[in-house]
């Protein structure tokens with residue numbers, strides 16, 4: 001059974017913050033992730049930097065550049081995870097681009113993930129049509145490949161959710177990551193369509209930043225993902241861990257407020 | 263009617279290369295584009311309109327010119343130049359643009375976007391946008407807007423907006439990143455008119471289809487004057503569109519040797535190069551599995567060459583497959599060699615050719631003398647060199663030329 005699925009048991013709504021590994025240093029990432037876990041994050045999404053992150057807006061692109069300036073490498077990211085695992089069992093997923101696991105070797109990369117307790121992979125440039133090349137390895141090593149659903153997916157939905165062993169990532173807006181006030185997707189309608197074809201938990205991200213947004217989204221979805229807003233705090237604060245921890249507490253409370261029965 | 267594409271397999275792959283490695287947001291668009299492209303191949307109305315544009319707007323067929331002076335000077339194979347530089351807008355890029363703009367119209371798009379390096383593809387796209395009354399925005403690395411200022415102004419004259427891209431190195435690769443992002447933000451009204459035989463399927467096969475007019479013509483032309491097929495085809499390779507168009511009709515005929523010429527910059531082992539085939543490894547980037555200059559962790563490398571149009575860390579997937587199978591050979595030419603060829607062909611033949619094309623010319627200078635006098639080479643002159651005059655002058659230390 002998927003470790004990620006466990007998070008959502010009994011209708012639990014998840015808050016999923018994102019930080020870029022190595023931004024601005026490996027040590028900082030370790031304390032950031034521990035702060036997020038302490039603040040009640042249900043899953044932490046860790047960005048493995050790629051030189052050309054085409055799905056990311058300026059904020060997360062800049063985080064990648066800071067991480068490279070700090071000397072981050074792929075093995076460096078695995079070392080960060082190992083350090084986190086000395087102190088916390090918070091569920092982790094990686095967000096990265098296809099070339100990183102391809103070059104590392106799909107088998108070796110997913111094996112390292114399994115070893116260190118990275119439960120899922122989000123790979124924006126590996127759509128359903130190409131996922132077949134990594135699926136044998138994610139299955140072998142019990143790592144969930146997280147499908148992305150976009151406002152343009154329409155008739156593609158059944159194909160996209162076919163291998164959703166963990167959760168599903170709904171991209172709430174067109175374009176790249178970054179904070180937004182409006183979302184281009186008719187969420188209730190999309191969620192209804194998805195519920196008809198999958199029982200996987202549905203998490204929504206791309207542009208969420210306020211607790212009010214998170215609460216509204218969590219009424220429909222099973223989880224809320226926040227990236228750029230947190231990464232911006234990392235950029236703005238010399239000691240980001242307490243700042244993103246405090247923010248995460250608020251967001252967790254907002255998501256919990258949407259929980260049925262609360 | 264166009265012939266069925268012979269190397270583009272149904273499954274979008276060229277051997278292990280190709281595919282569609284793009285965010286989900288773009289997949290529905292790629293599906294629609296694939297359908298429109300497949301349909302256009304056998305649609306007589308589309309074919310008629312496309313060929314009308316090629317012949318009556320773009321000035322096709324382009325000449326196959328016998329370069330007598332070069333041939334005599336080099337003392338080997340007979341050298342023919344396929345004169346894509348004589349096309350309207352001054353490069354082969356217009357062939358592909360005219361095909362794709364018709365598809366964009368068919369798909370109901372109102373806005374064209376494109377990446378450009380040397381600016382030739384940007385100019386061709388801006389031209390088509392003007393002709394068809396469409397909005398147009400061109401993404402161009404900041405560094406390239408500076409070294410190709412003449413073309414920036416041409417695009418603006420044609421009514422396009424040029425967006426200088428400062429991310430990364432401010433080069434072609436970064437312009438492609440920005441264009442892909444813009445497309446993902448505006449999939450409804452926007453058509454991404456990719457300028458080379460690269461990117462996610464169906465682009466590599468589609469660009470090849472539209473550029474294959476180069477070799478369809480050259481095959482007839484050479485047979486008319488020589489009564490036989492050429493012995494070698496030589497073309498420069500950035501993403502690979504003029505080369506794949508120059509190769510297309512000969513790929514199934516192994517008697518014809520195929521040479522793709524890459525930009526080696528300051529030398530293959532200088533660390534300042536764009537020689538993808540010599541130094542690259544398989545990877546996934548810009549929507550395709552192909553060969554890329556990258557480090558062993560898969561981070562894409564910085565590239566360098568004097569030629570803005572060849573300054574790309576990858577290569578189209580069909581070229582990667584042609585290299586893997588040994589069907590085509592890829593060689594590197596340095597800045598110094600290309601600049602010398604720029605001057606050589608100007609003095610020998612009275613042709614100022616694009617610095618990109620001069621990489622191919624420089625290789626012909628090496629290849630021709632090794633071949634017998636009754637052999638023939640067709641070298642594609644992919645573009646004209648006006649845009650490069652100022653930077654070549656600067657390279658030679660000539661001052662005051664802007």
Ligand SMILES: Cc1ncc(COP(=O)(O)O)c(C=O)c1O
Nearest residue numbers: 382500501502503504571644645
């Ligand atoms: C004149 C000319 N030749 C060649 C190229 C390289 O592109 P490709 O390899 O797609 O032919 C360019 C690109 O800008 C160009 O302008």
